[in-house]
Amino acid sequence: MxxxxxxxxxxxxxxxxxxxxxxxxxxxxxxxxxxxxxxxxxxxxxxxxxxxxxxxxxxxxxxxxxxxxxxxxxxxxxxxxxxxxxxxxxxxxxxxxxxxxxxxxxxxxxxxxxxxxxxxxxxxxxxxxxxxxxxxxxxxxPLVPVLDLMLLAGREGRWGAVNLGGIANLTVAVPDETCAYDTGPGNALIDAAALAVTGEPYDRGGALAASGTVRTELLDRLLVEPYYARNPPKSTGKELFSAAYLDGAGGYQPADLLATLTELTAATVGAELRRHRLDHVLVSGGGVRNRTLLKRLAARAPGVTFVPSDEFGLPxxxxxxxxxxxxxxxxxxxxxxxxxxxxxxxxxxxxxxxxxxxxxxxxxxxxxxxxxxxxxx
The missing domain is CATH 3.30.420.40 (ATPase, nucleotide binding domain)
Structure with a gap:
């Protein structure tokens, strides 16, 4: 059919x-x-x-x-x-x-x-x-687990799948531990900041973020968002992580702001990968083209092998x-x-x-x- x-x-x-x-x-x-x-x-x-x-x-x-x-x-x-x-x-x-x-x-x-x-x-x-x-x-x-779980069924190891869209979501495909939820922002805040400070709809390849410095005081303030501490099932969207979420962050240099928001996505996704002790993660979504995001995500989740969904025949x-x-x-x-x-x-x-x-x-x-x-x- x-x-x-x-x-x-x-x-x-x-x-x-x-x-x-x-x-x-x-x-x-x-x-x-x-x-x-x-x-x-x-x-x-x-x-x-x-x-x-x-x-x-x-x-x-x-x-x-x-x-x-x-x-x-x-x-x-x-x-x-x-x-x-x-x-x-x-x-x-x-x-x-x-x-x-x-x-x-x-x-x-x-x-x-x-x-x-x-x-x-x-x-x-x-x-x-x-x-x-x-x-x-x-x-x-999220609805994507029905696809992820069927695609990853029977594979050896502790597999999961992350989609780095505007909102990032995680599927844990470990038998007897299956769950899935939105982890928080994927590209949403990065894109909103890029549009505001450069006029471009996104940070192409993460180039601007790569040239900046993570501002730890801003990152720490963003990480206290209550959504991250909620237990799943949970989902979110731009009702929370909209451009208005960045009000008060306008005093930073554009490169530093993008570097910090990229680190925020890497930190929040990486924390959930560690929480579930995953060792293989199928990764998809527009964020896979942000080299800086993938580099920071790998640093936040050491020991995890990231497999592009393209290798499964799924662009x-x-x-x-x-x-x-x-x-x-x-x-x-x-x-x-x-x-x-x-x-x-x-x-x-x-x-x-x-x-x-x-x-x-x-x-x-x-x-x-x-x-x-x-x-x-």
């Missing part, structure tokens, strides 16, 4: 698309996945500016939210048709949309009306994938889109797409709502058992 996954993360820079062909041999416990195509469609500057203007702590009216939902729906529809034109047909689309607000107990909101995708592609669309887990008592995040920039293709496949086959030990939900739940395509919905007979492994070809 060919499923197109669409995602835009907390960096709000564009839409990732991944077309994946899934096959499950009868009676088998290994789901095979062939990544046929992946691409990123950057947001147009005006749309990205509208997204940023709608994020906390900004105030926004319902009319603006409605208009943004429609504009994002069109953008996701264009990204979907572009992927399908490039790589051939699909049977299903799963769209995460763009998160505008995520605070679990107060709800979670992803925009990008799926009806526009269904209308333009003629395909059924699974969307709004987080809220059912929240309704079941969960955080609605770092495509992982989130592949995840949502997988969630779409699971929902279509009647299987839960979230891991309760990660989100804190009362149990596994089918994720998302389905918007019909051009034809009547014809779902297959539901499967009764979640595949144990995922093999990427």
């Amino acid at each position: 060919r499923v197109l996954g669409l995602s835009s993360g907390t960096s709000h820079d564009g839409i990732d698309a991944a077309l994946v062909d899934f096959s499950l041999p009868p009676g088998g416990d290994t789901l095979r996945a062939r990544l046929l195509h992946h691409a990123t469609t950057p947001y147009e500057p005006a749309l990205r500016a509208a997204i940023l203007a709608a994020l906390p702590p900004h105030k926004v009216g319902l009319g603006d939210v409605c208009a943004l939902d429609t504009r994002l729906g069109h953008a996701f529809a264009r990204a979907a048709t572009s992927a399908l034109d490039a790589a051939g047909p699909a049977e299903l689309v799963c769209s995460h949309g763009q998160t505008l607000f995520h605070a679990a107990t107060d709800g979670t909101l992803q925009l990008g009306q799926p009806a526009w995708i269904a209308e333009r592609t003629g395909l059924p669309v699974v969307a709004d994938v987080r809220v059912r887990d929240v309704a079941a008592g969960g955080q609605g995040a 770092a920039d495509a992982k989130e889109a592949v995840l949502f293709a997988l969630i779409g496949w699971l929902t279509w086959h009647g299987l839960p797409g979230a891991v309760p030990s990660a989100t804190g939900a009362n149990g596994g739940r089918l994720l998302g709502a389905v918007t019909p395509g051009a034809a009547p919905l014809r779902l297959p007979a539901p499967l009764t058992t979640l595949p144990r492994r995922l093999e990427l070809e």
Whole structure:
């Protein structure tokens, strides 16, 4: 079954698309996945500016939210048709949309009306994938453990996976110790500072941070953030780690500020890797291109071998889109797409709502058992 996954993360820079062909041999416990195509469609500057203007702590009216939902729906529809034109047909689309607000107990909101995708592609669309887990008592995040645990199943050693997106999240794939949660900022504060002090959306390769000095008094002040001391399950977002989080840090030289914020991400992620005594970590997300961040993370987690997800056949920039293709496949086959030990939900739940395509919905007979492994070809 060919499923197109669409995602835009907390960096709000564009839409990732991944077309994946899934096959499950009868009676088998290994789901095979062939990544046929992946691409990123950057947001147009005006749309990205509208997204940023709608994020906390900004105030926004319902009319603006409605208009943004429609504009994002069109953008996701264009990204979907572009992927399908490039790589051939699909049977299903799963769209995460763009998160505008995520605070679990107060709800979670992803925009990008799926009806526009269904209308333009003629395909059924699974969307709004987080809220059912929240309704079941969960955080609605992180969702990536369903992919990580299947991908790392059966491997020797103490494996984990870290995604260095706007927010960093960790999956611990050690039998009998499995858990997953957001560790704190990944690139969110680094990017916000880079934009503020250089006008560029990120610190390319970590070059500016590499030229600066970590200001320990600022780092120590940032490390007392209560979120870090909370026990999982837990999740966070730019509701907390927004540009406003850096108010009061304007007196530092740009290079020193970037060096300190890069160290903050390395310190908070590294502490969790040590906490779980991991020795192998699959790493993905935009942060893998920040050489300074990876260098500092390695220093904060000595003895850990970092393995780029590309070595597993999963390009770092495509992982989130592949995840949502997988969630779409699971929902279509009647299987839960979230891991309760990660989100804190009362149990596994089918994720998302389905918007019909051009034809009547014809779902297959539901499967009764979640595949144990995922093999990427």
